[in-house]
Amino acid sequence: MSAVTFVKGREDMETKEQTTPAAAVAPRPQLKPAQPESAPARPRAWPGMAVRAALPTLLGLAVFMGIWALISQTSPQLPGPLKTWASAQELFSDPFYNKGPNDQGIGWNILASLQRVAIGFGMAAALGIPLGFMIGRFKFLSAMVSPIVSLLRPVSPLAWLPIGLLVFKAANPAAIWVIFISAIWPMIINTAVGVNRIPQDYMNVAKVLNLSEWKIFTKILFPAVLPYMMTGIRLSIGVAWLVIVAAEMLTGGVGIGFWVWDEWNNLNVEHIIIAIFIVGIVGLLLEQVLVLVAKRFSYE
């Protein structure tokens, strides 16, 4: 069932682990012979290194802004970078005002979306991770659940929205339901794959030491699966944040997705562009936080 996603998740994890922990491990004093030489050289090289490292990023941003400005020149409806920046300054000067349910500050909209994601994701984790463990551990259960997972996983999250509206008869729980259903699959699958992938050596240790089921879980299963689980969580949060914007466009209320739709109706294109940046930045921050958490739990 999980072959495709598994590969995807694993690749994702591996590339991440190559980039991030490598950076974390590097400062440890492993290269002792090289240090006496490089230590005095480093302070001089440091500012130059920083500039050189930042240069491609800055250049990329500049090119991006240039292209954006160029396009906005030819298309008068699309605001350019400067106009958008001015609008953003104004918008963020008072992010937490509240003039009724349909007119709230950008801060409230972001927080409302984050809250939905947190609730939907939290419920998905509470159900998906234990389910993943059980699927990984018991073949029978895996054979039972796998076909259903394979069937439902490729469904676009928004297709679940009508079901949510029908069952919950309210927009907010329906949006949370959509987050839940889209966030649960990566966690189930990655956790199950993690359990399947536990090296036989560790299970042999458990057998030879005759450990109890509880000890096997706390000392072997859980720590061994943790990196896989973290990958699942990261994928889930990513999907949840992708989906919330679309879901809120349809359900309305307070939230960054609804805000985008509202500003489209107001024909306030600057705000739409700002919203795109906000969604991107918040998504990036969520990802980074989880990468930090994952690094904390990696034991290599």
Added chain:
Amino acid sequence: MDKYVQVENVRMVFNTRKGPFVALRDINMNIAQGEFIALIGHSGCGKSTLLNLVAGLTLPSDGTMLCAGREIAGPGPERGVVFQNHSLLPWLTCFENVYLAVERVFGQAESKATLKKRTHEALALVGLTHAEHKHPHEISGGMKQRVGIARALSMQPKVLLLDEPFGALDALTRAHLQDELMKITAETHSTVVMVTHDVDEAVLLSDRIVMMTNGPAATIGEVLRVDLPRPRDRLALANDARYHEYRGAVLDFLYRRQMRPAA
């Protein structure tokens, strides 16, 4: 206690996709208490399979296996195992890795302080007191293997089972650990079964060398008693005629009578 571990007419068949594969047949072996046995043979001859059978990790298809008069029906704390690839849990420190075993065996009867003391003692026995709080990835391969030995010894097993414990180590570290293992087994009077493919290691360490024929359907080809006085010293033995005689006998078995299969 001449028959502390008894293996009688054991046969091991694995069910593979191509049908049944007979790994071992007609294995008969008695191990006395305090004896050091080396299992030697070409790779694929089933010596690790035999060790896993004694460990209880796999059960024989046929035949009887007894340890201290009781049937071997699964792994047990009276049989400590040291794996070839150390098999330490990477998220636990050396201390915690050993403590896990100690807690399992003595946790019911003893206080936490006593359990900790046992763990410290086991690590001290292999000379790793200074590395107690390091994680496996922070120590060398030889040290990891020592933690594995400490973990097995900490359970105070009646039989110590070693599956090519020094196979992955460099020659110097290996020699050092062999000497330490000799010292430890002399102190603890352990019964040891060790799988190896190193002829010198087998002659240096063991009381009897069990030489296995090539698989499939491998069996015990010959048993060589090594009558060298203990404690043994590798430098003195280098000029000992008997040592070379034993060594020659094992080499003869392995390379003349059991030609290495084309691999």
